[in-house]
Amino acid sequence: MPKKKKKKYYTVWKGHHTGVFDSWDDCKAQIKDFQGAQYKSFSSFDAAKKALKNSYKEYVNKSKFKSELSEEQLIKIGKPNFNSISVDAASSGNPGKLEYRGVDTKTKKELFKQGPFDEGTNNIGEFLAIVHGLAFLKQRNSSRIIYTDSRTALSWVKKKTCNTKLKGSDKNKPLFDLIKRALEWLNKNEYSTTIVKWETKAWGEIPADFGRK
Numbered sequence: 135m136p137k138k139k140k141k142k143y144y145t146v147w148k149g150h151h152t153g154v155f156d157s158w159d160d161c162k163a164q165i166k167d168f169q170g171a172q173y174k175s176f177s178s179f180d181a182a183k184k185a186l187k188n189s190y191k192e193y194v195n196k197s198k199f200k201s202e203l204s205e206e207q208l209i210k211i212g213k214p215n216f217n218s219i220s221v222d223a224a225s226s227g228n229p230g231k232l233e234y235r236g237v238d239t240k241t242k243k244e245l246f247k248q249g250p251f252d253e254g255t256n257n258i259g260e261f262l263a264i265v266h267g268l269a270f271l272k273q274r275n276s277s278r279i280i281y282t283d284s285r286t287a288l289s290w291v292k293k294k295t296c297n298t299k300l301k302g303s304d305k306n307k308p309l310f311d312l313i314k315r316a317l318e319w320l321n322k323n324e325y326s327t328t329i330v331k332w333e334t335k336a337w338g339e340i341p342a343d344f345g346r347k
Contacts, residue, residue, distance in 0.1 A: 221267045
């Protein structure tokens, strides 16, 4: 029997309409095409309602993350390299609506974003985000590194393949066209950019995270 998906509630501080919404679709309608939208997901209605009364910065910009790693492990891992960009993807279902983006690791300023695409998977989005990041940095002759929290996508990029089991269809054709373009780019271009696994257990969620967990 499939595991029941946990219910989420979404607080929108800045959007076309503000408030607490009980579905991602309703939340997305408030933030789509709204510059500087502020929103975050919560596991209960009460938590989302309480957050609405407070500042967005209390929940997003000030990290409340506490590492479960020992001090020795944290010292060994070190701190993130802020001369970098971070990439991430989010899909509502598997497959489902998919989007990905890249941000400045330190400031979280969005550098690029694609989607939503129909019938995509998170692994595909993570893969496309890395390749987009590589092209983005090469075009600007940048020495910055790329952070990803997906080992699968990192492996696909290194092998220059998109080893998804998802089948192409008329509905997801734009997504598969983009995958084709990404693979062509990997095979035609050389790059010196270092791609690094984001240490979630030590640093918390990757800065490009969409905040829907």
